[in-house]
Amino acid sequence: MSHPLSWIDEELAALKEAGLYTYIRTIESPQGAWLTVDGKRVLNFCSNNYLGLANHPRLVEAARKAMEQYGVGPGAVRTIAGTMTLHVELERRLAEFKGVEAAITFQSGFAANLATIPAIVGREDVIFSDQLNHASIIDGCRLSRATIVAYPHNDVDALEDLIKEHGSKYRRKLIVTDGVFSMDGDIAPLPRLAELAKRYGCILMVDDAHGEGVLGRGGRGIVDHFDLHGVVDIEVGTMSKAFGVMGGVVAGSRRLVEWLRQRGRPFLFSSAMTVPDVAACLAAIDLLEESTELVDRLWDNARYFKAKMQELGFDTGQSETPITPIMLGEAPLAQEFSRRLFEEGVFAMAIGYPTVPKGAARIRVMPSAAHTREDLDFAIRAFEKVGRELGVLVA
Numbered sequence: 011m012s013h014p015l016s017w018i019d020e021e022l023a024a025l026k027e028a029g030l031y032t033y034i035r036t037i038e039s040p041q042g043a044w045l046t047v048d049g050k051r052v053l054n055f056c057s058n059n060y061l062g063l064a065n066h067p068r069l070v071e072a073a074r075k076a077m078e079q080y081g082v083g084p085g086a087v088r089t090i091a092g093t094m095t096l097h098v099e100l101e102r103r104l105a106e107f108k109g110v111e112a113a114i115t116f117q118s119g120f121a122a123n124l125a126t127i128p129a130i131v132g133r134e135d136v137i138f139s140d141q142l143n144h145a146s147i148i149d150g151c152r153l154s155r156a157t158i159v160a161y162p163h164n165d166v167d168a169l170e171d172l173i174k175e176h177g178s179k180y181r182r183k184l185i186v187t188d189g190v191f192s193m194d195g196d197i198a199p200l201p202r203l204a205e206l207a208k209r210y211g212c213i214l215m216v217d218d219a220h221g222e223g224v225l226g227r228g229g230r231g232i233v234d235h236f237d238l239h240g241v242v243d244i245e246v247g248t249m250s251k252a253f254g255v256m257g258g259v260v261a262g263s264r265r266l267v268e269w270l271r272q273r274g275r276p277f278l279f280s281s282a283m284t285v286p287d288v289a290a291c292l293a294a295i296d297l298l299e300e301s302t303e304l305v306d307r308l309w310d311n312a313r314y315f316k317a318k319m320q321e322l323g324f325d326t327g328q329s330e331t332p333i334t335p336i337m338l339g340e341a342p343l344a345q346e347f348s349r350r351l352f353e354e355g356v357f358a359m360a361i362g363y364p365t366v367p368k369g370a371a372r373i374r375v376m377p378s379a380a381h382t383r384e385d386l387d388f389a390i391r392a393f394e395k396v397g398r399e400l401g402v403l404v405a
């Protein structure tokens with residue numbers, strides 16, 4: 011009799027055959043503009059380390075000092091082992107930074123979504139969820155057992171029709187959307203979603219994972235970008251991208267945060283963020299509050315890179331943010347492109363199904379504030395060379 015897990019071998023072989031198998035590179039250096047990967051120096055174009063904070067000396071120093079004072083681990087779940095002053099301080103600073111009454115931290119952005127959605131809606135409720143929302147939103151929706159109505163991406167008119175059709179049958183209605191869509195870099199039409207939420211009495215929730223440290227004044231995020239303070243009910247965020255560490259946050263009213271402390275399952279049943287993560291995150295907020303220099307440099311770099319790639323004839327999709335997809339179509343082409351770029355000294359991953367729809371495979375480029383102009387020019391030359399070689403650029 012074959013082993014009960016032997017089917018996995020066939021599934022893995024099928025993924026490889028279809029060019030959909032994800033190979034994971036091993037990095038031997040800190041997360042910076044350049045990396046050592048498998049012994050080779052390559053330009054880092056993959057990470058969500060938007061502002062170059064993941065190995066910033068101020069964050070490293072803050073983490074080191076905090077570890078000397080408090081050790082490394084949080085001990086256990088906060089409701090059981092008590093909460094450290096550091097976590098309380100971080101939540102206060104995050105609330106202040108985002109201009110809301112209160113904030114609550116989680117182990118990750120993924121955990122923040124899993125905590126929040128099932129705490130807010132249940133079986134008698136309905137969720138209107140953008141078709142391209144992040145996996146953690148989708149999983150949070152499923153865990154809640156609410157009825158899920160996926161609406162066409164960023165299509166507010168279609169959403170309104172769906173709310174009219176389904177809304178009245180349920181107790182509570184939740185509209186949930188990514189702020190910045192992580193694979194395309196486009197921005198949710200939050201002001202129009204807020205109008206709908208108000209008109210139909212829906213709760214409005216936005217996941218700002220790719221907006222924090224990027225959009226708004228000094229990187230205060232999508233709510234600040236659209237000046238919707240007090241209008242968006244639930245703002246989910248992550249510390250794992252622009253803030254350079256690992257952790258998640260939900261920001262909003264005092265009552266929301268108090269409720270999540272009582273009913274957010276990853277808060278109640280999983281240990282808190284680690285000491286170095288919390289301390290480094292506090293240092294990241296200090297840096298952002300002191301100056302907009304890093305956010306400004308991120309945008310300069312992103313605009314420069316995108317413009318040059320478009321001039322060459324690459325299709326950069328609909329991005330309105332630093333996330334720069336280079337649209338290639340079929341997954342095997344994207345994988346080959348990524349492999350050739352790596353040989354040329356550029357680390358940029360191919361992204362295919364199921365992360366993006368079939369036939370919409372791409373290389374997703376993440377310019378950061380840590381890149382220099384020379385770095386970007388180096389990458390542009392590599393993209394041009396590989397693009398010509400593989401017939402993506404024809405002129």
Ligand code: PMP
Pocket residue numbers: 118119120121144146188192217219220248249250256257258
């Ligand atoms: N939400 C969105 C929109 C994301 O892009 C991500 C990260 N890919 C997450 C949540 C999860 O964040 P974390 O890595 O902190 O779990």
